[in-house]
Amino acid sequence: MVGLLRRYVSCKCEVDNDVKILAMSQPKNISAHLALLCCNIIWACDFPFYALVLGTYISPMAMVTASIVVAALLSLLPLLWEKPERVEPQDRLKIIAAALLIGVGRKLCMMFGLAETSPIDGSIVSTTAPLLVLLLSAIVGWERITKVKILGLLLGMAGAMAVILSSNGEAHAKSGMVGNILIFLSACISAVYMVCFKATLRKYRVTTVMRWVYCTSLFVMLPIGVDDVLEVDIAAMTPHILLAALFVLVVPTYLPNLLQNYSLRHLPPTLSSIYAYIQPIVAIALSVAMGIDVLHWDTLLYALLIFVGVWLVVRSYKSEPASAPHVDIR
Numbered sequence: 001m002v003g004l005l006r007r008y009v010s011c012k013c014e015v016d017n018d019v020k021i022l023a024m025s026q027p028k029n030i031s032a033h034l035a036l037l038c039c040n041i042i043w044a045c046d047f048p049f050y051a052l053v054l055g056t057y058i059s060p061m062a063m064v065t066a067s068i069v070v071a072a073l074l075s076l077l078p079l080l081w082e083k084p085e086r087v088e089p090q091d092r093l094k095i096i097a098a099a100l101l102i103g104v105g106r107k108l109c110m111m112f113g114l115a116e117t118s119p120i121d122g123s124i125v126s127t128t129a130p131l132l133v134l135l136l137s138a139i140v141g142w143e144r145i146t147k148v149k150i151l152g153l154l155l156g157m158a159g160a161m162a163v164i165l166s167s168n169g170e171a172h173a174k175s176g177m178v179g180n181i182l183i184f185l186s187a188c189i190s191a192v193y194m195v196c197f198k199a200t201l202r203k204y205r206v207t208t209v210m211r212w213v214y215c216t217s218l219f220v221m222l223p224i225g226v227d228d229v230l231e232v233d234i235a236a237m238t239p240h241i242l243l244a245a246l247f248v249l250v251v252p253t254y255l256p257n258l259l260q261n262y263s264l265r266h267l268p269p270t271l272s273s274i275y276a277y278i279q280p281i282v283a284i285a286l287s288v289a290m291g292i293d294v295l296h297w298d299t300l301l302y303a304l305l306i307f308v309g310v311w312l313v314v315r316s317y318k319s320e321p322a323s324a325p326h327v328d329i330r
Contacts, residue, residue, distance in 0.1 A: 032266035036275045039256035039263075044282035046252050047119035049244040050111070051292050057241055060111035062232050063248070065225030068103065071253040072218040075211040085208040091200050095212045098197040101189055103217030109186035117179025118293045123283035124303045125163055125183045127276060130310050131156040132191035140195065148312050156309025160184060162302040206261040210254065277307060 054060060087095060114122050131153055138145050164180040201209050237245065280303060287293035 029266055032263040035259040036263040036267065037278070039259040040275045040278040041282055042252050042256045044123065044279040045286065046248060047114065047123045047279075047283040048286040048290055048292050049248050050114045051119040051287070052241055052244045052290075053237075053248065054111065054115040057237050058232050058245060059228050060108070060115045061225045062228035064104075064107045064111050065221045065229050066232075067249050067253050068107070068214060068217045068221050069229075070249050071210075072214040074250075074254040075207070075214045078207040078211075082205075082207065085205055087204060087208065087212065091203065094197060094200045095209065096216050098193055098201060099213040099216035100220065101197075102193045103213045104220050106186045106189040106193070107217075109182045109189060113179045113182030113186060115179065116176040117183065118175045119287045120280075120284050120293045120295060120299060121163055121175045121180050122183050123280040124299065124306060125160055125180050126187055127280055127306055127310060128156055128160045128184065129187045129190045129194075130276075130313055131160075131306075132188055133194045134313055136191050136195045148315070152309040152312030154309070155312065156306045159302045159305030159307075159309060162305070163299065166298060166302070206258065210257060214253075277310075 050063075054063060058066075110126075134149060134153060135157075138149075164177060164184060166175075234242070284293075284295055288295055
C-alpha cells in the first residue's frame with residue numbers, strides 16, 4: 001500500500017512538472033507562431049508591391065542596390081546593444097561567397113524576374129525552394145531519398161515547369177517566361193545557399209550573418225547600381241506608389257529574417273516550410289484585390305501541384321525534423 005502511494009505521488013509530481021513546463025513554453029510558442037506568420041505575410045506583400053514599382057518607376061538594378069543599402073544600414077543597428085561576434089578566419093571566405101550568392105545573385109534574379117512576369121506567377125514559382133533543396137541534397141549524397149520524396153519532387157517540379165511554359169499563352173498576357181525562369185533560378189540559388197553554406201552560417205548569430213551578407217553585398221552592388229538609383233524620379237511617384245516603394249525597400253529585407261530566426265528557436269523547421277504556403281495565397285489575394293493580376297484556373301491547378309509536392313516533402317521529414325528544408329535569408 002505504501003509502495004503504491006509513493007508511486008502515485010511520484011507520478012503526480014512528474015505530471016505537475018510537465019504541466020508547468022508546458023505552461024511556461026506556451027507563451028514562447030505563441031509568439032514564435034506569430035513571428036512566423038508575420039514574416040511570411042510580409043514576404044507575400046513583396047510580390048504585388050514590387051509589381052507596382054518595378055520597371056515603371058524603379059529599375060530592377062536600382063531596387064536591388066537601394067534595398068541592399070538599407071539592409072546593410074539596418075544590419076549595423078544591433079552593434080548598439082551587442083558586441084561584434086568574431087568570425088573564424090576559415091569561415092570568412094565562405095560567408096563572403098554566401099553573400100555574393102544570396103545577397104547579390106538571388107536578388108538580381110528575383111528583381112529582374114518580377115519585372116518580367118506577374119506577381120501571381122512569381123509567388124507560385126518561388127515556393128519550389130524546399131523541393132530544390134531536396135534535389136540538390138540528393139545529388140551531392142547528403143539526403144536519403146524515399147518514394148514519398150520522389151513523388152513530391154516530381155509533382156512540384158511538374159507544377160513549376162507548367163507555370164513557366166504556360167506563361168507564353170495568350171491568356172497569360174501579364175506573365176513572362178523569362179521572368180518565371182529568373183524567379184525559378186533565384187529559388188535554385190536559395191537551394192544552393194541552404195545546402196552548401198547553412199552548416200557554416202549556423203555557427204554564428206543571425207545578426208552577425210546578416211551584417212556580413214548585406215555589407216559584403218553593398219561593396220559589390222553600390223559601384224554597379226549607384227547610377228540607376230540616382231536616376232529614380234521620386235517626383236513622378238504618386239503617394240501610394242511611394243509608400244509601396246518604401247515598404248519593399250525597408251520592411252521585407254531585414255525584419256522578416258529576424259522574425260523567422262526567432263521562431264526557429266522555439267518551433268521545428270518543418271513549420272517554416274508549412275507557413276510558406278501563406279505567401280502565394282496572400283500574394284494572389286492582394287494582386288487580385290489591387291487589380292494588378294488575374295488568377296487563371298490553369299495557374300491555380302499548377303499551384304496545387306506545387307503545394308502538394310512541397311507538402312509531401314515536408315511531411316516526409318516528420319521523423320527527422322532537424323533536417324527539414326527552410327530558407328533563412330532573403
